[in-house]
Amino acid sequence: xxxxxxxxxxxxxxxxxxxxxxxxxxxxxIFSGNANRPLxxxxxxxxxxxxxxxxxxxxxxxxTWVKINDNIRGRDVFIIQPTSPPANEHLMELLIMIDxxxxxxASRITAVMPFYGYARQDRKDQPRVPITAKLVANLLVAxxxxxxxxxxxxxxxxxxxxxxxxxxxxxxxxxxRYFQQKKITDLVCVSPDIGGVKMVNAYxxxxxxxLAIVAKKRTSASDVEILNVVGDVKGKNVLMIxxxxxxxxxxxxxxxxxxxxxxxxIFAAVSHAILNSQAIERLRKSxxxxxxxxxxVLRQTRVSGVNITELSIAPLLGEAILRIHKSExxxxxxxxxxxxxxx
Numbered sequence: 094x095x096x097x098x099x100x101x102x103x104x105x106x107x108x109x110x111x112x113x114x115x116x117x118x119x120x121x122x123i124f125s126g127n128a129n130r131p132l133x134x135x136x137x138x139x140x141x142x143x144x145x146x147x148x149x150x151x152x153x154x155x156x157t158w159v160k161i162n163d164n165i166r167g168r169d170v171f172i173i174q175p176t177s178p179p180a181n182e183h184l185m186e187l188l189i190m191i192d193x194x195x196x197x198x199a200s201r202i203t204a205v206m207p208f209y210g211y212a213r214q215d216r217k218d219q220p221r222v223p224i225t226a227k228l229v230a231n232l233l234v235a236x237x238x239x240x241x242x243x244x245x246x247x248x249x250x251x252x253x254x255x256x257x258x259x260x261x262x263x264x265x266x267x268x269x270r271y272f273q274q275k276k277i278t279d280l281v282c283v284s285p286d287i288g289g290v291k292m293v294n295a296y297x298x299x300x301x302x303x304l305a306i307v308a309k310k311r312t313s314a315s316d317v318e319i320l321n322v323v324g325d326v327k328g329k330n331v332l333m334i335x336x337x338x339x340x341x342x343x344x345x346x347x348x349x350x351x352x353x354x355x356x357x358x359i360f361a362a363v364s365h366a367i368l369n370s371q372a373i374e375r376l377r378k379s380x381x382x383x384x385x386x387x388x389x390v391l392r393q394t395r396v397s398g399v400n401i402t403e404l405s406i407a408p409l410l411g412e413a414i415l416r417i418h419k420s421e422x423x424x425x426x427x428x429x430x431x432x433x434x435x436x
Contacts, residue, residue: 121418122165124194126174126186129391132207132407133173139411147193149186157182159189161197169418170199171242173410176210176229177367177390184210184229188236195237203240203417204233205410207389208365213337215248230254242413244389244406245292245336245364262413264364264387266429267404269299271385272332272362279357281305281329285347293334296362299429300332307333307347327355337365341372345379352380365389366401373399 122145125133137144146162172194174187187204194202214225226248233241234257241255244262252259280302284293290306297304305324331351338344338361348359359381366386368376376384377398385402392403409426416423 120167120169121414122163122168122170122199123414124161124170124172124190126172126183126190128175128177128183128186129173129207129388131391132175132388132405132410135388135405135407136173136205136411136414139408140414147190149190157185157189159186159193161190161193165194166198167200169201169203170194171203171205171414173205173207175206175208175390177208177365180210184232188232191233191236191238201239202237203242203414204238205242205414207244207387207406207410208367209243209246209251212247212251215251226251227254240417242410242417244387244410247336260413260417260423262409262423263427264362264389264404264406264409265295265299266426267387267406267409268296268334268362268385269429271402271404272300272360277330277332277358277360279329281324281326281331281356283307283324283326283331283333283347283351285333285335285343289335292336296332296334302332305331307350322350322354326351329356330358331356331360333359333361335361335363337367338363339367339369339372341368341375341379344381344384345375348380358382360385362386366392368392368396376401 121142123133123137123140123142124145124147126149134144148160150158152158172187172190174183176184176187191202191204211225211229214223217224234255238257240257241259242262245264246261252261280300282293282297282300282302283305284290285307287306287308294304303324305322305326308321308323333344333347335344344361351359360383361381362385364387366384367390373396383400383402385404387404387406389406413423413426
């Protein structure tokens with residue numbers, strides 16, 4: 094009769110009379126594409142591992158080419174890659190890296206997307222338009238992703254586009270610690286549009302501050318018209334909260350109206366600041382005293398003439414990676430000042 098297969102002990106385990114333990118960090122591999130390598134490096138440092146070796150480059154015809162140099166057979170692989178501009182290039186890098194990891198027999202592949210591009214295309218609001226956020230979800234799963242980690246999705250329903258686990262984190266704990274240290278008095282949390290009220294309400298509870306809303310009408314992809322301010326901001330310090338700014342039209346127009354309504358200092362907390370040249374010019378002329386954002390997307394150069402503070406989300410993402418790797422709960426990462434940061 095064939096002998097039964099012996100049970101393989103993992104950790105801690107015994108071999109003969111000597112006890113030895115397996116280093117869990119050897120089972121965890123963190124890779125990075127070209128979208129935000131500095132953030133990936135900071136995450137790896139927090140986790141306590143070295144950033145794993147992979148080549149992510151392009152052929153002369155702009156095709157993406159990937160080669161994973163480390164052995165990842167049976168490993169728990171995390172690929173750090175926001176789909177920030179150029180979105181299509183970075184998305185293809187992520188898909189190809191996932192495919193390469195799957196073909197190299199990784200046990201689990203988690204796509205860590207601090208910024209999830211195409212999330213604004215989450216519904217069919219006009220005839221004959223796509224739902225691109227769902228298409229991107231399908232592509233990630235088809236490539237071989239087993240899990241997604243992301244932060245402050247523009248539309249929360251994007252989580253439902255996946256049939257694999259999605260860990261949706263929030264920048265709120267990072268933002269809260271920064272503004273708590275500033276000890277701002279007479280604070281009012283303001284939503285620069287009606288769609289962000291739920292997010293701002295979570296911040297208002299964290300800071301035990303009142304809530305105000307700026308009602309706007311979008312006149313084009315880059316311009317808005319402010320209709321009204323709901324709430325009292327006269328003589329108050331204002332904290333505007335938003336998940337994303339690209340042209341800074343909403344933020345700068347809202348700041349202008351809030352100043353006219355009697356607001357004193359005006360701060361903005363934006364999770365993903367993807368600032369184009371138009372946004373930078375607007376911010377230079379705006380009434381904002383400070384724009385606080387995260388390092389979810391990579392900015393190549395410092396912006397002169399604009400007071401921008403960048404906070405790192407590496408500890409937040411690193412802690413989530415460690416907990417997922419160890420099959421522990423990540424829900425406690427949402428608890429801030431006795432309030433759930435779920436927006």
